[in-house]
Amino acid sequence: MRNQSALRSKLVSSPYILWAILFIIAPMIFVVYYSFTTASGDFTLDNIKFLSKYLPTFLRSIWFGIVATLICLLIAFPTSYIISQKSDKMQRTLILLVMLPMWMSFLIRTYSWMAILQDTGLINSFLIKIGIDPVHMINTGGAVILGMVYNFLPYMIMPIYSVMAKLDFSMIEACQDLGGNKINVIRRCIIPLSMPGIVSGITMVFVPSVSTFYISQKLGGGSFDLIGDVIERQFQQSYNYNLGASLSLVLMILILVCMAVMNRFSGDEGEMVI
Amino acid sequence: MEQNVIIELKNISVAFGDNQVLKDLNLSIRDKEFITLLGPSGCGKTTTLRIIAGFMHPDEGDVIFEGKKINSIPPHKRHVNTIFQRYALFPHLNVYENVAFGLRIKKMPEKQIKEKVEEMLSIVNLKGFNKRSINSLSGGQQQRVAIARALAVDPKVLLLDEPLGALDLKLRKDMQVELKNIQQRLGITFIYVTHDQEEALSMSDTVVVMDGGVIQQIGTPIDIYNEPKNAFVADFIGESNIIDGIMREDYSVDFSGNNFKCLDSGFAKNEAVDVVVRPEDVDIVSPEKGMLTGIVTSVTFKGVHFEIIVDIKGFKWMIQTTDFHPEGVEIGLFIEPDAIHIMKKSEYSGMFGDYSSFSEEFDELSVLDEEAE
Ligand SMILES: Nc1ncnc2c1ncn2[C@@H]1O[C@H](COP(=O)(O)OP(=O)(O)OP(=O)(O)O)[C@@H](O)[C@H]1O
Ligand SMILES: [Mg+2]
Numbered sequence: 001m002r003n004q005s006a007l008r009s010k011l012v013s014s015p016y017i018l019w020a021i022l023f024i025i026a027p028m029i030f031v032v033y034y035s036f037t038t039a040s041g042d043f044t045l046d047n048i049k050f051l052s053k054y055l056p057t058f059l060r061s062i063w064f065g066i067v068a069t070l071i072c073l074l075i076a077f078p079t080s081y082i083i084s085q086k087s088d089k090m091q092r093t094l095i096l097l098v099m100l101p102m103w104m105s106f107l108i109r110t111y112s113w114m115a116i117l118q119d120t121g122l123i124n125s126f127l128i129k130i131g132i133d134p135v136h137m138i139n140t141g142g143a144v145i146l147g148m149v150y151n152f153l154p155y156m157i158m159p160i161y162s163v164m165a166k167l168d169f170s171m172i173e174a175c176q177d178l179g180g181n182k183i184n185v186i187r188r189c190i191i192p193l194s195m196p197g198i199v200s201g202i203t204m205v206f207v208p209s210v211s212t213f214y215i216s217q218k219l220g221g222g223s224f225d226l227i228g229d230v231i232e233r234q235f236q237q238s239y240n241y242n243l244g245a246s247l248s249l250v251l252m253i254l255i256l257v258c259m260a261v262m263n264r265f266s267g268d269e270g271e272m273v274i
Numbered sequence: 275m276e277q278n279v280i281i282e283l284k285n286i287s288v289a290f291g292d293n294q295v296l297k298d299l300n301l302s303i304r305d306k307e308f309i310t311l312l313g314p315s316g317c318g319k320t321t322t323l324r325i326i327a328g329f330m331h332p333d334e335g336d337v338i339f340e341g342k343k344i345n346s347i348p349p350h351k352r353h354v355n356t357i358f359q360r361y362a363l364f365p366h367l368n369v370y371e372n373v374a375f376g377l378r379i380k381k382m383p384e385k386q387i388k389e390k391v392e393e394m395l396s397i398v399n400l401k402g403f404n405k406r407s408i409n410s411l412s413g414g415q416q417q418r419v420a421i422a423r424a425l426a427v428d429p430k431v432l433l434l435d436e437p438l439g440a441l442d443l444k445l446r447k448d449m450q451v452e453l454k455n456i457q458q459r460l461g462i463t464f465i466y467v468t469h470d471q472e473e474a475l476s477m478s479d480t481v482v483v484m485d486g487g488v489i490q491q492i493g494t495p496i497d498i499y500n501e502p503k504n505a506f507v508a509d510f511i512g513e514s515n516i517i518d519g520i521m522r523e524d525y526s527v528d529f530s531g532n533n534f535k536c537l538d539s540g541f542a543k544n545e546a547v548d549v550v551v552r553p554e555d556v557d558i559v560s561p562e563k564g565m566l567t568g569i570v571t572s573v574t575f576k577g578v579h580f581e582i583i584v585d586i587k588g589f590k591w592m593i594q595t596t597d598f599h600p601e602g603v604e605i606g607l608f609i610e611p612d613a614i615h616i617m618k619k620s621e622y623s624g625m626f627g628d629y630s631s632f633s634e635e636f637d638e639l640s641v642l643d644e645e646a647e
Contacts, residue, residue, distance in 0.1 A: 170362035173329055176349040177356045178376035178427055184350075188379070192366045 031252075034245030047246035054230060054247065061227040062254065064141070065210035068148035069156075072205045073198065075149070076156035080197075081190065083157075084164035091165065098157050101150075110147055110218050117143050117219065139221030147215035155204040163197030164190070202262060207255055227251055280305040280431060280463055281326060286335035288321055288487075295321050296487045299335070303431075303465060304480075308457050310466045312474040313484035314510070319467040320359065322484075323433045326465065327356050355429035357437045361420040363408045369395070369419055370404035376427035394422035397456060414445045421456070431463040438473070450477055471511045475499060483507050504617055508550045509626035515591045516627020519549035519616070527616060530566050530586055534609060538616035548617040550627070553581070553594040555613030564606015570599050583629050590630035 038044045083094045101109060116122045117137040124134035137143055167190070175189040191198075213228030220226075227247065234244030279302045286299040296318045303309050311319045324330040325337060328349035336343050344352060355376075363372050373394050377387045395401055398418035408416065417437060424432055437453070438446045454477050457464045468474050474481050475495040483490045483498060483506075491503040502508035505516050519529035524539035529549045541547060561567045568586035579594045584605065591607075599605055 168362065170358050170360065171364060173349070174356075174358060174362040174364070175375075176329075177327060178423070179350045179379045181348075181350050184379050188375070189364070193364075195366070 031245045031249050034242050035249045036246075037242060039240075039242060047242050048250075050243060051246060051250055054227065057225055057227050057230055058250070058254065060224065061210050061251075062258065064145055064148065064216075064224075064226065065206050065258075068145050068152065068209045069202055069206045071145065071149045072153050072156040073202065075153060076160050076201060077194075077198070080157050080161040080164050080194075083161055084167065095158075095161065098154050098161075102154055106151065107214065109151060110215055113143070113147055113150065114138065114218055117146075138219065139223060141220070141224055143219040144216050144224050144226075147219040148209045148212060151212075151215065152205040152208055155208070156201040159200040159204065160194055160197040163194045167193055199263065203259060206258065206262075210255055210258075211251060278305040279303065280340060281465075282336075282338035283322070283325070284336045284338065286322075286325060286332045286337070288318075288325070288330070288332050294487060296325075296332070299487070299489060301482060301489065301492070303463060305430075306461050306463055307479045308454070308464045308466065308477060309480040309482060310468060310474040310478040311482050311484060312468060312471060312510075313490075314469060317484045318487040319469075319484060320435055323356065323435055323465065323467055326431070327354055327433055328352050353430040355424040355427060355432055357417075357420050357424055357432065357434040359435040359439065361416050363416055363419055363423070365408050367408070368404065369400065369406050369408070369411070372408065372419055373422045373426050375423060380427070390426055391422075394426045397425065397459075398422045399452075413440050414449065417441065417449065421453075425456070425460065425462075429462060431465060432457075434464060434466045436467050436469070438468075446473070453477070475511070483510060485510075501615060502550060502617060504620035505548050505622040505624075505626045506620070508548075508615075508617065509622075513553045513592055513594075514627050515551045515553065515629070517549045517551070517589060518624075519547050521545045521547050521616065525611075527614065530589065532565055534565065534614055535611040536614040536616060537611050538614070541616065541618075546619055548619060548623050548627075550615040550617060551591075551609060551613055553592045554579075555609070556591070556593045557608040557610070558593065558595050558597065558599065559606045559608045561604050561606040563608065565609055566607040567604060568607065570601050570603050570605060573599065573601055588630075590628060592629045 035047055036043055036045070038046070079098075083091055083098075086094065114121070118124070119134060119136060119138065121138070123137065127134050171189055171193060172185055175185045180188060210226075211228045211231075212226065213232045216224050216226040216229055228251075231244050231247045231251070234240045234247065281301075281303040283299055283301040286296050287294070288296040299318075299322065301322075311322060313319055321330065325332055328344070328347060331345065337345055339347075339352065339354075364375065367375065370391055373391045374387050377390055382390070391404075392401075395403065398421050400415065400418050400422065403411075403415070403419075408419070411419065417440075420437070434453075438449050441449060450473060453464075453466075466474075466477065475498070478495055480492065481495055481498045482492050485506050491498060491507045493501075498507065499511055502511060502514070508514040508516055517529045519527045521527050521538075521541040521544065522533065523543060524541075525536055527534050527536050527538070527547065527549060566586050568584040568591065570582050571585050571590065572583045574581045576594075579596050580598060582593050582595060582599055584591045584593055584607070586607070593607070
């Protein structure tokens with residue numbers, strides 16, 4: 001009997017295992033393999049050594065990723081809270097609005113921002129019209145970060161909102177009852193109770209921000225190369241798969257380290273859970 | 275008496291849309307008293323507590339705390355704490371931190387917090403539970419944490435919204451005793467909400483019986499039981515036979531085709547009244563000796579006594595007796611003057627106190643409950 005059910009559960013889960021092997025494990029193995037080999041397939045550490053040249057790019061990527069993630073968090077937290085306090089119908093409408101930009105292609109969204117930010121773009125022509133000196137916006141670090149925030153904000157709002165929508169309002173009342181003013185309610189109640197949503201929101205924004213390659217090219221004008229751009233070039237232009245793979249590998253490790261640090265940090269916040 | 279009133283509700287009215295939940299409610303609560311709001315589900319008990327705690331504002335009327343109007347004072351500035359109907363403990367904090375919550379907000383020094391939390395945990399018998407997570411506690415233990423958390427901030431008034439509702443009977447009885455002890459020991463005013471009349475009678479100094487957003491009666495448990503003001507109170511508190519009667523003159527009442535002596539006076543001559551006779555106050559005698567006679571129509575064994583239903587001229591009485599009387603037998607009833615309580619007619623007259631539909635009434639209630647859910 002037991003053998004039979006074990007067999008059945010194996011059979012049922014086999015498509016998923018196969019899927020995982022095909023699309024997760026196998027690519028990883030390839031990445032690792034390419035990272036430590038030359039174009040002709042011999043073992044080498046040169047790819048890794050070569051990476052030090054890209055250290056500034058790595059640092060910039062991480063820095064931009066952190067800034068974009070923080071801005072997303074600052075916008076998403078109050079937005080999610082406000083949405084979660086509305087009536088059910090209103091909540092559905094507002095969430096739809098949050099998701100709406102995601103229905104459009106990522107490329108089109110980024111191109112639209114180019115049109116808006118250009119020196120002769122929407123904003124500047126407006127400024128000129130009302131007699132204010134135009135502001136140079138495109139091809140700045142700020143524009144790149146704006147692009148990241150705009151594109152990845154929904155990924156921050158969604159998880160935070162879904163935790164907040166389920167938040168038991170009596171928790172907030174209990175906090176007020178025990179003497180908590182508005183700030184206490186936010187700090188001691190709403191933030192810790194929404195922590196799961198915040199953590200997954202940060203992950204879902206930070207990871208794509210660090211590894212993005214298109215936004216920086218279009219809105220940064222090539223002067224704010226991010227690591228994603230470098231990796232893309234290795235595959236698309238230089239055909240140096242080995243260097244590309246080793247860059248990816250290091251990026252992956254860096255992201256894992258960042259996430260671990262952050263989890264540790266958020267773990268401190270909720271340490272009382274034990 | 276007036277001086278030590280701690281909370282006063284004056285002409286409080288609340289409506290949710292068309293639903294008038296509280297109607298012109300007036301209530302004074304004395305310092306250090308154990309007062310219970312008792313009434314059926316939906317009668318406005320929680321709403322009354324929420325108005326006192328400050329989570330809701332009355333459409334009309336004033337909330338007075340120690341002589342000062344506090345209508346516009348937010349909850350966190352009121353010296354009133356609540357034990358919520360479903361405890362509302364913080365799942366992200368352990369037992370210690372839950373109890374310390376209010377103290378941390380007050381920015382009390384860590385050392386004092388520790389002393390206070392330990393003291394509170396020992397009051398509620400949860401010593402050594404400091405590090406436990408809330409989700410690992412049983413219902414009764416969570417209940418105690420909620421009590422400790424509220425008591426830690428030294429409230430003058432504690433509001434308890436059906437705090438024992440989720441506990442099993444045995445635990446509920448134990449907690450009743452414990453709560454009463456805590457209240458007396460710490461000298462805090464308890465405003466307690468329940469729909470369990472036994473709990474209300476056994477714990478309270480004062481019972482407030484509510485129905486439909488209106489206070490039906492305020493009094494000591496003994497007053498409420500012995501001298502209910504109307505058929506609703508008589509029926510809600512314990513079992514009652516409520517019979518139509520006519521007050522012939524002071525101390526003399528007619529019902530069930532007979533004249534009885536009673537202890538009540540002050541009614542108009544020949545005034546129609548409701549007569550209450552508690553099932554345990556009726557003596558069973560032989561039919562010849564009885565003031566009333568009737569046929570036993572059903573017998574239920576209840577442990578301490580039998581509960582028998584007797585048909586007297588078409589009206590079904592409930593009588594509690596320790597002697598067994600089989601179904602179909604004719605018995606006589608003897609009712610002492612002090613077993614009779616006379617009430618003025620009210621909107622509730624004729625709605626309660628007849629046991630002919632005993633079982634059906636029960637069915638109806640459960641149907642209503644199902645609809646409510
Ligand atoms: N937020 C609300 N919106 C609309 N109606 C409400 C709201 N809160 C309470 N009510 C209504 O007010 C009435 C009284 O509710 P309340 O919670 O005070 O009852 P209760 O006496 O505490 O009942 P229970 O014993 O079931 O807890 C009910 O009819 C309820 O449906
Ligand atoms: Mg209630």
